[in-house]
Amino acid sequence: MTNQTQTSFPSVDQNSDYIEAALFYTSDLKKRCLSFHGKEGMVIYLESLTDTDLIERNVIVPFSRNQDKDLPELFTTLSFSLETELNQGIQGLLEGSCLYFLEGTSEFYVLFTPAKYERSISEPENEGVIRGPHNGFIEQMKVNLYLIRKQIASPNLIVRYFTLGKFAPKQVGMVYMENIAKPELIKIVESRIKKISLDWVITTGFIQELTEDNSFSIFPQLINTERPDHTSSYLLDGYVALLLDGDPTALILPASFFSFYQTPDDYNNRWMIASFVRFIRLIGFVTAFQLPALYIATVSFHSNVLPLQLFFSIQGLLTRVPFPPLIEAMLLELIFELLREAGLRLPNRVGQTIGIVGGLVIGDAIVKAGLVSYSMIIVVALTAIASFLIPSNEMSSAIRFMRFPLMIAASLFGYIGISFGLTLIFIHLCKLESFGQPYLRPLSPLNFQGLKDTFVRFPIWSIRKSTSNPKTNK
Numbered sequence: 001m002t003n004q005t006q007t008s009f010p011s012v013d014q015n016s017d018y019i020e021a022a023l024f025y026t027s028d029l030k031k032r033c034l035s036f037h038g039k040e041g042m043v044i045y046l047e048s049l050t051d052t053d054l055i056e057r058n059v060i061v062p063f064s065r066n067q068d069k070d071l072p073e074l075f076t077t078l079s080f081s082l083e084t085e086l087n088q089g090i091q092g093l094l095e096g097s098c099l100y101f102l103e104g105t106s107e108f109y110v111l112f113t114p115a116k117y118e119r120s121i122s123e124p125e126n127e128g129v130i131r132g133p134h135n136g137f138i139e140q141m142k143v144n145l146y147l148i149r150k151q152i153a154s155p156n157l158i159v160r161y162f163t164l165g166k167f168a169p170k171q172v173g174m175v176y177m178e179n180i181a182k183p184e185l186i187k188i189v190e191s192r193i194k195k196i197s198l199d200w201v202i203t204t205g206f207i208q209e210l211t212e213d214n215s216f217s218i219f220p221q222l223i224n225t226e227r228p229d230h231t232s233s234y235l236l237d238g239y240v241a242l243l244l245d246g247d248p249t250a251l252i253l254p255a256s257f258f259s260f261y262q263t264p265d266d267y268n269n270r271w272m273i274a275s276f277v278r279f280i281r282l283i284g285f286v287t288a289f290q291l292p293a294l295y296i297a298t299v300s301f302h303s304n305v306l307p308l309q310l311f312f313s314i315q316g317l318l319t320r321v322p323f324p325p326l327i328e329a330m331l332l333e334l335i336f337e338l339l340r341e342a343g344l345r346l347p348n349r350v351g352q353t354i355g356i357v358g359g360l361v362i363g364d365a366i367v368k369a370g371l372v373s374y375s376m377i378i379v380v381a382l383t384a385i386a387s388f389l390i391p392s393n394e395m396s397s398a399i400r401f402m403r404f405p406l407m408i409a410a411s412l413f414g415y416i417g418i419s420f421g422l423t424l425i426f427i428h429l430c431k432l433e434s435f436g437q438p439y440l441r442p443l444s445p446l447n448f449q450g451l452k453d454t455f456v457r458f459p460i461w462s463i464r465k466s467t468s469n470p471k472t473n474k
Contacts, residue, residue: 006086008108012042012101015086015108019044019099022090029093034063036071036102045098051115054078055098059111071102071109079112091169118143124226124248126393131268136226141173141245144228148175148241151232156180162193164207168200172207173243175231180238188435189240189253204249207242211253213433218401220394221434223252223259230264254434256441258454260395261285266457275456282455284389287382288399292333293410293418295379296325301414317373326411328372332380333403335362 009015016031023029028048034041043059045052062074072080083089084107089099096114121143123129124136133151137144145159156178163169172193176186192211201207204224212221225231226248231241234252242251261281266274299318303311321328339358366372383403390396402425409417432439442450452458 040103049096137248147228254437260392284386287386293406297410
């Protein structure tokens, strides 16, 4: 579609020809002649985007029965607007409206008749709910905003719209609480969204990558969620949410490292139980991240730290394996990643079968073949289970990726290599920011009030002492 403005022609045929050419004579563009008061008229719409029954019932039938009325009175059952720019009309066609042109007039009607193929509101499959609202976002941004407003019935909940994409425009909604979110944070978000210059934006992944502070970091810097209650709780803590029409995922910012280990279920349990579960998740993070590297370093360089019986047991297993521990670990991790990807791409039932077959049959077969040891099977299995404890899929992927360089460092330098690798990662995390906020907050810089809701969860009355002040140290 050309960006040059073009006012409508007095001739219906000229308008029709212009629109057909602008849409490259697409086959789903439909035209229907509807004369009014003896003048030639025409309805134009995209069959794939409009509700044709609605057009038949509320546009075409009134023309045949109410020729004695004025033209606007025929469309009283529809939302409509009068336009003079044909490009505005074409944009209306792409949004599901139909256009009505009347011979000899300089204006035309844009009638709101979009088709609605919405899936029902259901619990998101990626984020299980134990206790709380069992609903999730869908692909319609208006429905998602409705779900948020049902959670936060406040006039301070603000929505700002932006349009991204030159060739395929899409609407982005920025949501925040006027009296809680920091104004400087809102300005930063607005500025970064306005700087996005792409021909098209299909998913929120584009927005995430183009607005985050460090594109070369492996750590996610925005939180993804499909849960309205999760989004609402962050909004009430002063965060900002981004919604994209056509995508069921909300982006929440700024993110901190510890926010990826928190879930809304933490606040539905007794605080002691929630603290225990959250602590287990952090132990899972350490296990998923370091266990293979610690095993490799121990059996390769520091076997003297093992109890004597355990040392002889592991050495007995390793003597039957022709590869060093690093190759063993790499082989099993690669098989695990293959099974995981296969399970994701296949239908659910087939994917579960692949997981069982891979875990039991292949695992047992490669041990009997002498390619890996039982001890390495145990290490990789514990690592895989620990990685599933991480609520965020993006953080889980980052942890899985970082295991590999840490295993290489462990196989080369033992515990010293692991210490060096962890130091580099910690320095990177200390330097990383998310929309101007430190990524390791409230640990760095240290904030004792924020620590009450980080490693463990203190009672809510202790965390929310001052609910009227902006809080961005979650």
